[in-house]
Every structure is written in structure tokens, then in C-alpha cells.
Amino acid sequence: MATQAKRRRVAGPVGGGDADPDPVAGFLSWCGQVGLELSPKVAVSRQGTVAGYGMVARESVQPGELLFAVPRAALLSQHTCSIGGLLERERGALQSQSGWVPLLLALLHELQAPASPWSPYFALWPELGRLEHPMFWPEEERRRLLQGTGVPEAVEKDLANIRSEYYSIVLPFMEAHPDLFSPRVRSLELYRQLVALVMAYSICFFVCGGVDLNLHTISENCLRMVATQPIPKGHEIFNTYGQMANWQLIHMYGFVEPYPDNTDDTADIQMVTVREAALQGTKAEAERLLLYERWDFLCKLEMVGEEGAFVIGREEVLTEEELTSTLKVLCMPAEEFREFKEKDGWGDNKREEDSLTITNIPNLKASWKQLLRDSVLLTLQTYATDLKSEQDLLSNKEVYTKLSWREQQALQVRYGQKMILHQLLELTS
Structure with a gap:
């Protein structure tokens, strides 16, 4: 976190009435x-x-x-x-x-x-x-x-x-x-x-x-x-x-740290968004059914949930195990998945090249990177504005100072998240 708090706070009497003069x-x-x-x-x-x-x-x-x-x-x-x-x-x-x-x-x-x-x-x-x-x-x-x-x-x-x-x-x-x-x-x-x-x-x-x-x-x-x-x-x-x-x-x-002060900032990719991105790549009904079978298996392993999210920080994936397992299961060949499912996920050794550290993302399998990239693109579509619009507001001090306090705080939240998501886009390109 930054070394200076940025919150606006207003003191005063509780419940109305005259305030104590001192x-x-x-x-x-x-x-x-x-x-x-x-x-x-x-x-x-x-x-x-x-x-x-x-x-x-x-x-x-x-x-x-x-x-x-x-x-x-x-x-x-x-x-x-x-x-x-x-x-x-x-x-x-x-x-x-x-x-x-x-x-x-x-x-x-x-x-x-x-x-x-x-x-x-x-x-x-x-x-x-x-x-x-x-x-x-x-x-x-x-x-x-x-x-x-x-x-x-x-x-x-x-x-x-x-x-x-x-x-x-x-x-x-x-x-x-x-x-x-x-x-x-x-x-x-x-x-x-x-x-x-x-x-x-x-x-x-x-x-x-x-x-x-x-x-x-x-x-x-x-x-x-x-x-x-x-x-x-x-x-x-x-x-x-x-x-x-x-x-x-x-x-x-009720306050935020202005970008880039909050080094603990994160962006979420909803777990169901990754499922949606994977479904985009299916063509036949059989493929869709198999993908849902994979998803149900991940739910059984408690790696995903309908309301869960994968949490991405600036320098690390905070839910690395969950996201690694999800990409692996959703992207593995059908026969490999059958064998994996029969073993109930056991006996699967994590390989170094599958590490989801930020620096290793460019080295992931192509299918993993594509699914992660598609998931990021879907996540960015949930915002009402794009990154360039946010950058334009932040770079123009005259315009930025005319924003309301709430508008400024919300802008900092959106911008910080989008910067993390766009970093993922670059790493998966």
C-alpha cells in the first residue's frame, strides 16, 4: 500500500444537534x-x-x-x-x-x-x-x-x-x-x-x-x-x-489509493467467465457436454464455483492453484481427461512450465494462453468504458479535477483493474 492515506473523512456530531466546540x-x-x-x-x-x-x-x-x-x-x-x-x-x-x-x-x-x-x-x-x-x-x-x-x-x-x-x-x-x-x-x-x-x-x-x-x-x-x-x-x-x-x-x-500507489491491487476474472470463454471454442453439442462434464469435475475438486473468481495481482496470481487446475482440465485432450477423472485428479504432478506466475505466463501451452486471453477479453467487456478512455481522463488534470469525488474514486478502481487485465493480454498475445 502507499505511504499516505487518501481517504476523505468528515467529522461531526452524531445524530444532529450542536457539535462540542472543542x-x-x-x-x-x-x-x-x-x-x-x-x-x-x-x-x-x-x-x-x-x-x-x-x-x-x-x-x-x-x-x-x-x-x-x-x-x-x-x-x-x-x-x-x-x-x-x-x-x-x-x-x-x-x-x-x-x-x-x-x-x-x-x-x-x-x-x-x-x-x-x-x-x-x-x-x-x-x-x-x-x-x-x-x-x-x-x-x-x-x-x-x-x-x-x-x-x-x-x-x-x-x-x-x-x-x-x-x-x-x-x-x-x-x-x-x-x-x-x-x-x-x-x-x-x-x-x-x-x-x-x-x-x-x-x-x-x-x-x-x-x-x-x-x-x-x-x-x-x-x-x-x-x-x-x-x-x-x-x-x-x-x-x-x-x-x-x-x-x-x-x-x-469508502476510499481508494490512486494508481499506482496500491501495490496490493487486483483484478478478478469470474470463474464462470472462463467457462463461457471455453464454450466459445466448442462447435458440436458433444463438445459442449464434455466441457460441462469437465466443469462439474472441477466443482467436485472445489477448484471452481458459480460465484467464485480467479484473483490476479500485479505480480502474481493469487489463486494460482485454482486457475492452473481449471486451464489444465478445460484444455486437456478428451482421453487424457478421462484418465485424469478416473484417478480423481490424483497423481497429477505440476510441471514447472505450467506455473502460473506472471513471468511464466508467456511460456504456457498455447491452448492455456488462448483460453486465458479469451477470458480476459470477456472480462473487459463487462466494463462500461475502455482503458484508453480511463487513461485520457487521468492524463488530463483539468478534466480530472472537475470530476466528482465519487467519479475520481471509481475511476481509480476501474483503471487499476484494467491495467492488470491488459498486462495479461500482453502476456498471452
């Missing part, structure tokens, strides 16, 4: 009250940060130095909130696919509790109504800007799951305890906002994000943040999101 002072006072230890070498500030509130190094910090330590009792969770006992007793009824229902109920309760111990922490939250995750974009805009990237499909699944979880578990629980949840927090929209906030900020106590500069470790009594890299004086301190592609960053956090 929320940082209130937050720091609260830190002292709950025993949160903050290194004198760092400061919580809006000055010198990417956006919103962040942590800035007052002095240079060395790897291993403590940045802050939070007592377990000060961590906001379903175990420490004021209704923790109730949530524990009802744990069985609150089980869900996400596993987040108890935590989200804790947040919903504390947000509307006038005397919540975490009110000074909430004062540093971004405005919930201005979160930039694609789930809050209008559907038409999301599909228009992110078509082909995989984000619209991921968001639709999220929205369906959130809606189902809210109406089947969360709302009935709140209605069963009207003394604990005021009507103003019984809202699907607020619940969606909190889901997004938990996705983006659940491991942070400060509005931070981006690169691998610090590490959180949890002991029995507290959470400790220590520096893992030297941090120069005046630099903002970030918490890592891990190795994530741009489509994952915008989906989960």
Missing part, C-alpha cells in the same frame, strides 16, 4: 478519566491529518514504542456497554450471519443514552449521514461508475443481508425493549450507517487509516498500540487495513 479537549479529558494512556509523543488533532481527526507525532517515534493503551473496560463492545448483561442473556437469539448484531445493538443503545460513558468518543465520529461507502450511493450511480469492478454485486449482497438482519433480529429486539431503545434509533438507515462505521473503524479509537505504521495487540487488561515503523515528527499515524485491493477498500472503507 471535542478533542473533551475526549482527552475522558481519556484521563478512564485510564487511557496516551504517549506524550503523539497528539489527537485535526491539524496535519488527511481529514477529520487523527493522531500526529509530536516527536519522532521508534518501532516498538507505545502510542496508547486502552483499558479493556473503556473499549466499547457488547460486553462493556450498559446493557451487556441483557445482550449476553439473549446471545442465542441475536446470532446472525455477520456476527455483529450484539455490538451494533450496543452502539444503538449508547448513541441515544444521555449519559453514555462513550459520548466524548462519539463526538469524534464522522457524520454518519456523509459516509462515502458505495452502499450509500444511489444505485444508478453505483452501477454506472463501478460496473465491472465487482463492487455493485458485493454491495447488493450487503444491503440484502443488512435489511434481513435488521428486520428479523434487530428491530424485534429493540421493540421488545422500548425502555432501552428510543424510537429515533429504530431505523434501518441508521443501522446501515453503523454497519459501515463498524466495517471502517471498529479497530480504531481515532479516525485514522491507511498504511502499516502501527499494530494493535490485546492483553488481558488492555489494548496497546505500538509503532511498527519509524514515524517522523509531524507525520500522521495510521492504522493498517492489510493487503487489500482498491475494490475492497472502496467497498469496506
Whole structure:
């Protein structure tokens, strides 16, 4: 990932009302009250940060130095909130696919509790109504800007799951305890906002994000943040999101890294797209039936699935075993496939020339390269625009700066993916 986060974040009061004139002072006072230890070498500030509130190094910090330590009792969770006992007793009824229902109920309760111990922490939250995750974009805009990237499909699944979880578990629980949840927090929209906030900020106590500069470790009594890299004086301190592609960053956090900063960026080739590309080469019905037989066999080996994807990075194929097996089975002669199937795939030794490292792709069998190339071409057809159009936008700074923030973020996602796919085209030509 890049060494500088690029996310736009907006801080403000939660749920409306007047903002604290000095929320940082209130937050720091609260830190002292709950025993949160903050290194004198760092400061919580809006000055010198990417956006919103962040942590800035007052002095240079060395790897291993403590940045802050939070007592377990000060961590906001379903175990420490004021209704923790109730949530524990009802744990069985609150089980869900996400596993987040108890935590989200804790947040919903504390947000509307006038005397919540975490009110000074909430004062540093971004405005919930201005979160930039694609789930809050209008559907038409999301599909228009992110078509082909995989984000619209991921968001639709999220929205369906959130809606189902809210109406089947969360709302009935709140209605069963009207003394604990005021009507103003019984809202699907607020619940969606909190889901997004938990996705983006659940491991942070400060509005931070981006690169691998610090590490959180949890002991029995507290959470400790220590520096893992030297941090120069005046630099903002970030918490890592891990190795994530741009489509994952915008989906989960609402921002991306501009090309070519995100070295962990990837492009997906849907597994069924490879099947579709292979079907293009069949002429007779018998060939089609044999290809489906091969596909079913790959499904049995758990190498492919109807909703799976082959993941391609800039320098490696992250799903090398799956893609290698798929190309091999779909391209091998019919008699060889029969023998391979009888052995249930066993006894097949991987040859060095079949390695799907990026550098070895030009050395693959011609049939493999052709199928991979056809699959890439089909994948590129799923985007609404071509690579040249993206390049023209990015190279013209005057035009690029006139794009909306969402248009810029989506452009970076599309462009990064297409660059990887076009690299594959060159390697398979």
C-alpha cells in the first residue's frame, strides 16, 4: 500500500444537534478519566491529518514504542456497554450471519443514552449521514461508475443481508425493549450507517487509516498500540487495513489509493467467465457436454464455483492453484481427461512450465494462453468504458479535477483493474 492515506473523512456530531466546540479537549479529558494512556509523543488533532481527526507525532517515534493503551473496560463492545448483561442473556437469539448484531445493538443503545460513558468518543465520529461507502450511493450511480469492478454485486449482497438482519433480529429486539431503545434509533438507515462505521473503524479509537505504521495487540487488561515503523515528527499515524485491493477498500472503507500507489491491487476474472470463454471454442453439442462434464469435475475438486473468481495481482496470481487446475482440465485432450477423472485428479504432478506466475505466463501451452486471453477479453467487456478512455481522463488534470469525488474514486478502481487485465493480454498475445 502507499505511504499516505487518501481517504476523505468528515467529522461531526452524531445524530444532529450542536457539535462540542472543542471535542478533542473533551475526549482527552475522558481519556484521563478512564485510564487511557496516551504517549506524550503523539497528539489527537485535526491539524496535519488527511481529514477529520487523527493522531500526529509530536516527536519522532521508534518501532516498538507505545502510542496508547486502552483499558479493556473503556473499549466499547457488547460486553462493556450498559446493557451487556441483557445482550449476553439473549446471545442465542441475536446470532446472525455477520456476527455483529450484539455490538451494533450496543452502539444503538449508547448513541441515544444521555449519559453514555462513550459520548466524548462519539463526538469524534464522522457524520454518519456523509459516509462515502458505495452502499450509500444511489444505485444508478453505483452501477454506472463501478460496473465491472465487482463492487455493485458485493454491495447488493450487503444491503440484502443488512435489511434481513435488521428486520428479523434487530428491530424485534429493540421493540421488545422500548425502555432501552428510543424510537429515533429504530431505523434501518441508521443501522446501515453503523454497519459501515463498524466495517471502517471498529479497530480504531481515532479516525485514522491507511498504511502499516502501527499494530494493535490485546492483553488481558488492555489494548496497546505500538509503532511498527519509524514515524517522523509531524507525520500522521495510521492504522493498517492489510493487503487489500482498491475494490475492497472502496467497498469496506469508502476510499481508494490512486494508481499506482496500491501495490496490493487486483483484478478478478469470474470463474464462470472462463467457462463461457471455453464454450466459445466448442462447435458440436458433444463438445459442449464434455466441457460441462469437465466443469462439474472441477466443482467436485472445489477448484471452481458459480460465484467464485480467479484473483490476479500485479505480480502474481493469487489463486494460482485454482486457475492452473481449471486451464489444465478445460484444455486437456478428451482421453487424457478421462484418465485424469478416473484417478480423481490424483497423481497429477505440476510441471514447472505450467506455473502460473506472471513471468511464466508467456511460456504456457498455447491452448492455456488462448483460453486465458479469451477470458480476459470477456472480462473487459463487462466494463462500461475502455482503458484508453480511463487513461485520457487521468492524463488530463483539468478534466480530472472537475470530476466528482465519487467519479475520481471509481475511476481509480476501474483503471487499476484494467491495467492488470491488459498486462495479461500482453502476456498471452
